Amino acid sequence: xxxxxxxxxxxxxxxxxxxxxxxxxxxxxxxxxxxxxxxxxxxxxxxxxxxxxxxxxxxxxxxxxxxxxxxxxxxxxxxxxxxxxxxxxxxxxxxxxxxxxxxxxxxxxxxxxxxxxxxxxxxxxxxxxxxxxxxxxxxxxxxxxxxxxxxxxxxxxxxxx
Numbered sequence: 001x002x003x004x005x006x007x008x009x010x011x012x013x014x015x016x017x018x019x020x021x022x023x024x025x026x027x028x029x030x031x032x033x034x035x036x037x038x039x040x041x042x043x044x045x046x047x048x049x050x051x052x053x054x055x056x057x058x059x060x061x062x063x064x065x066x067x068x069x070x071x072x073x074x075x076x077x078x079x080x081x082x083x084x085x086x087x088x089x090x091x092x093x094x095x096x097x098x099x100x101x102x103x104x105x106x107x108x109x110x111x112x113x114x115x116x117x118x119x120x121x122x123x124x125x126x127x128x129x130x131x132x133x134x135x136x137x138x139x140x141x142x143x144x145x146x147x148x149x150x151x152x153x154x155x156x157x158x159x160x161x
Contacts, residue, residue: 001029001030002027002028002029002030002083002084003028003029003030003031003032003080003081003082003083003084004024004027004028004030004031004032004082004083004084004085004086004115005031005032005033005034005073005076005077005080005082005084005085005086006020006021006024006031006032006033006034006085006086006087006088007034007036007069007073007076007085008033008034008035008036009035009036009038009041009043009050009128010033010035010050010053010054010128011041011043011044011045011050011128011132012044012045012050012053012128012131012132012145012149012152012153013050013053013054013057013128013145013146013149014123014126014127014128014131014144014145014149015122015123015126015143015144015145015146016088016090016119016120016123016124016126017088018057018058018146019088019119019120019122019123020086020088020117020119021033021058021061021064022058022061023117023120024086024115024117025058025061025063025064027115028063028084029063030063030065031061031063031064031065031086032064032065032066032067032076032080032082033054033058033064033065033066033067034067034068034069034073034076035047035050035051035054035066035067035068035069036068036069036070036073037068037069037070044132044156045152045156047068048068049152050068051066051067051068052152053146053148053149053152054066056146056148057146057148057149072108073085073105074105074108074109074112077109077112078109082112083111083112083113084112084113084114084115085102085105085112085113085114085115086114086115086117087101087102087114087115087116087117088116088117088118088119089116089117089118089119090118090119090123090124090125090126091124095116098114098116099116102114102116126144131144131145131153132153135153135154135156135157136157141153
């Protein structure tokens with residue numbers, strides 16, 4: 001059985017994240033989507049809220065399991081017998097950053113392979129930080145996030161009407 005995982009902060013999940021998840025789910029028997037506690041980021045949503053948004057957004061994918069994790073990604077991989085980490089990349093800068101992290105993770109867990117999936121061109125400009133800023137100013141972001149996420153964002157940023 002092939003088991004992979006896709007870690008990220010997902011604050012909030014975007015359609016770009018969902019695209020990578022769907023494509024990855026088609027490649028592996030089981031895919032964990034791991035909502036990370038990133039100590040270097042101030043998140044708008046709690047880990048539980050991010051897990052719930054993600055679960056609602058991928059509920060149609062039977063082989064996807066959404067969990068939260070507070071430690072190193074490689075430790076999650078070891079604990080769940082994951083042999084592959086999936087990383088989505090939008091640009092050369094993303095690839096460079098992700099490549100360095102992949103090499104570090106490989107040092108910590110030599111059995112782990114990392115697969116880089118280029119983002120579908122429809123989602124190449126989506127960044128969670130930009131989405132939060134746009135919704136805070138009342139922009140229509142319905143074509144950028146799954147509908148469950150839109151509901152959560154509207155709760156955080158009520159309409160100014």
